[in-house]
Every structure is written in C-alpha cells, then in structure tokens.
Amino acid sequence: MNIESAAVNILKRGVELDTKKRYTEALVCYQEGLQILVDKMKGEADERNRNYLRKKVEEYMNRAEDIKKLVLKQKEEGKFHEQVHIENDSTGHSYKALFGRFLDEEVQYVIIEDPYIRSFHQCQNFLRLCELLVKSCRNLTHIELLTTKDHKTEKDQREWLSYMYSDLLKYHVQLVVKYSETLHDRQIILSSGWVIKIGRGLDFYKATDNKFCLGMHDLDLRQCHETTVDIVHSKNIKQSYG
Missing domain, CATH: 3.30.870.30 (MITD, C-terminal phospholipase D-like domain)
Structure with missing residues (x-):
C-alpha cells in the first residue's frame, strides 16, 4: 500500500534524526508525519488500508512518546x-x-x-x-x-x-x-x-x-x-x- 509520500519522507527523516540522537528534531518530524497519517486514516474508506494506517500511527506514536520521556529524563538529570x-x-x-x-x-x-x-x-x-x-x-x-x-x-x-x-x-x-x-x-x-x-x-x-x-x-x-x-x-x- 502507498502511504502519502509526504508522510513517508517526513517520518524517514525522523528515523534518521532519531538514530543520530537528535531527539528533539526527530520528535518534530514524527509529529508532522503522524498528523498526515491520522488525516489520511480518517478519510480512508477501505477497512484494510485503515487498519494498516492505524498500525503505523501507533508505531510512530509510541516512539514519539518514548522520545518525550527520554528527553524529559535527560533534562531532569542535566544530561541532555x-x-x-x-x-x-x-x-x-x-x-x-x-x-x-x-x-x-x-x-x-x-x-x-x-x-x-x-x-x-x-x-x-x-x-x-x-x-x-x-x-x-x-x-x-x-x-x-x-x-x-x-x-x-x-x-x-x-x-x-x-x-x-x-x-x-x-x-x-x-x-x-x-x-x-x-x-x-x-x-x-x-x-x-x-x-x-x-x-x-x-x-x-x-x-x-x-x-x-x-x-x-x-x-x-x-x-x-x-x-x-x-x-x-x-x-x-x-x-x-x-
């Protein structure tokens, strides 16, 4: 299935930044990409496609939440x-x-x-x-x-x-x-x-x-x-x- 190329590019960039430990930048990309996916999911009529999108949204949303917690922890410890x-x-x-x-x-x-x-x-x-x-x-x-x-x-x-x-x-x-x-x-x-x-x-x-x-x-x-x-x-x- 083809997800909108804009979301793909943004999320790929997020993963790249995430890998380089540039977490706050990655978070911005994840949030932008997720918004596109959520909007597409709401307008998707096909149940199978909608489930696929839902799975991807959950996957990236979980990673975004993990990053938020990691950044907060590093800030609290003075290690960011x-x-x-x-x-x-x-x-x-x-x-x-x-x-x-x-x-x-x-x-x-x-x-x-x-x-x-x-x-x-x-x-x-x-x-x-x-x-x-x-x-x-x-x-x-x-x-x-x-x-x-x-x-x-x-x-x-x-x-x-x-x-x-x-x-x-x-x-x-x-x-x-x-x-x-x-x-x-x-x-x-x-x-x-x-x-x-x-x-x-x-x-x-x-x-x-x-x-x-x-x-x-x-x-x-x-x-x-x-x-x-x-x-x-x-x-x-x-x-x-x-």
Missing part, C-alpha cells in the same frame, strides 16, 4: 545534549530550523552572548533573531545582548542597536545591551532552560554573490560556513539569570 554539525556550503540552517522548536510560550527572556554583533551584517543577523523571538515567544518580556565594541564601528553599532531597542518596545520587549572586552563564549540562553551554543555565533552565514540572490533574505537558502551547534538544557537558568 544534542549536536548538529553544519557542513561548509550547506543550506537549510536558518535560526528557525536550528532551534525554532524551543521558542514557545515558556520563554520569557533570552540572553545572547556573542562578541561579534558589531558590523552591519552581524547586527542584521541579530535583528533576524529578534524577529524570530518576537514571533515565536508570545510571553517574551526582554532580550539581553552581551557583545563587544569595535572602535571602527562603535558609533554605527550603537545607532543600529538603538533602532532595535525602540522597535522592540512596540512589541513590549525590552532590549538590554551590555558590553565586555573579554567575551569569548557564543551562546543563546532561553529562560526555559535551553542553551544553544553555536561555534561561530550568529555569524555563520556566507555572504551572497549579490543583493538579488536567493538566500539574501531567506536564511534557509543561504550557504553556511562550517560550524557546530550544541544544544543542552539547564535547570539553573532561572536562578542564575532571573
């Missing part, structure tokens, strides 16, 4: 760790694709530590991240940026960030900018406990050939520099930063 390796020149790695699944109503504040939010394109990357946070986290109250100054671009940097400060206020989000001369770590800390550590920080996208290339605005279509993304969970975030 998921790693994504971004290959040189690869695409499909927008901020939403990388960690959008963690951006929800539980996130009340976000701390971004990145020494290189200074030049025009770096501040644009930070703006893209702020847009994603505002759209995804309905209970977001403030964003804190810890970065460094560059004497050559300091005036522009302050101006660009002040524009963002003013605009974020329209969405009832406070932007707090702090500077450090010794900052090296690059990480995004969510108040819900998730910590996303990107080796290159926000600036891992390659420049487009010109301003009218695909990928100029849609970062899923933009080629990337090689880097590693580590995702961990800490129960101490609220105590440390709240």
